[in-house]
Amino acid sequence: MKYFWSAFFIAWPIVAVAACLVAPGMGMWFPPQELGAADPVYESVNPLGRDIDGLFYMILWITGLVFLATQGALAWVLLRGASRGEKERAVFLHGNAKLEVLWTVIPGAILLFIAFDQLDVWANFRVVEAFPAQAREQPLAEIEAHQFGWKVRYAQPGQILSRDHRPNDLYDNDRLYVPSGYPVLIWLRTRDVQHSFFIPQFRIKQDALPGQVIPVWFQADEPGEYEFLCAELCGWGHYKMGGIIVAQEPVRHDAALAELARQNYDDGVTD
Ligand SMILES: [Cu+2]
Structure with a gap:
């Protein structure tokens, strides 16, 4: 029972990641080039669509890696807590300025990177002067x-x-x-x-x-x-x-x- 809840909460992110990995093979992904095709091709038939998908994949990679890292950290904490001895005392922390700066600056930098990186695709989609x-x-x-x-x-x-x-x-x-x-x-x-x-x-x-x-x-x-x-x-x-x-x-x-x-x-x- 000691490890039951740790295992329970660790299982769900694993199920989520596994579901994402098998979904494309089951036809659950982008609208395919040919609807209802037995062997779907997920690449858009529209060049601008491929650029838009490129942004989606980039964001999927970033959020996917962050998800894996945070769920991994959660799993570590759960297992560490479950394996703690009866007499072992918990440690209380009251903030960590360095860490807080770090986890504010890194997401900020990532958002800034996405904001600049997507400018061309956005212009190509919305700004008439950038149309072919x-x-x-x-x-x-x-x-x-x-x-x-x-x-x-x-x-x-x-x-x-x-x-x-x-x-x-x-x-x-x-x-x-x-x-x-x-x-x-x-x-x-x-x-x-x-x-x-x-x-x-x-x-x-x-x-x-x-x-x-x-x-x-x-x-x-x-x-x-x-x-x-x-x-x-x-x-x-x-x-x-x-x-x-x-x-x-x-x-x-x-x-x-x-x-x-x-x-x-x-x-x-x-x-
Ligand atoms: Cu309508």
């Missing part, structure tokens, strides 16, 4: 969220998208065509309440705020279909605010937009 020029100069589409869906607006093929709606713009619902292998920029807005544009496989999540047009960029390295959804509880139909990103080789992408133009403007009359 190619994406900035030719916005692909405007995505307008509404209760409960996504309205997508493109310019007529061959034209550049304008902020103001033009009579020959193309419209689509809950589906965004993107050329694979190229950075694309979309303008995100909302017709009513707050929504959030979330592409798990790209690690992109951006709130849509009433009255604002927010630029968001990403790149699908590989052709494929990727889910996007609303990540901001926006009303009773929030659950059904899903959509699909269709990434295709540029030639097929252009063909898809041409087909959309035909669907938008075909009056159904044949002669």
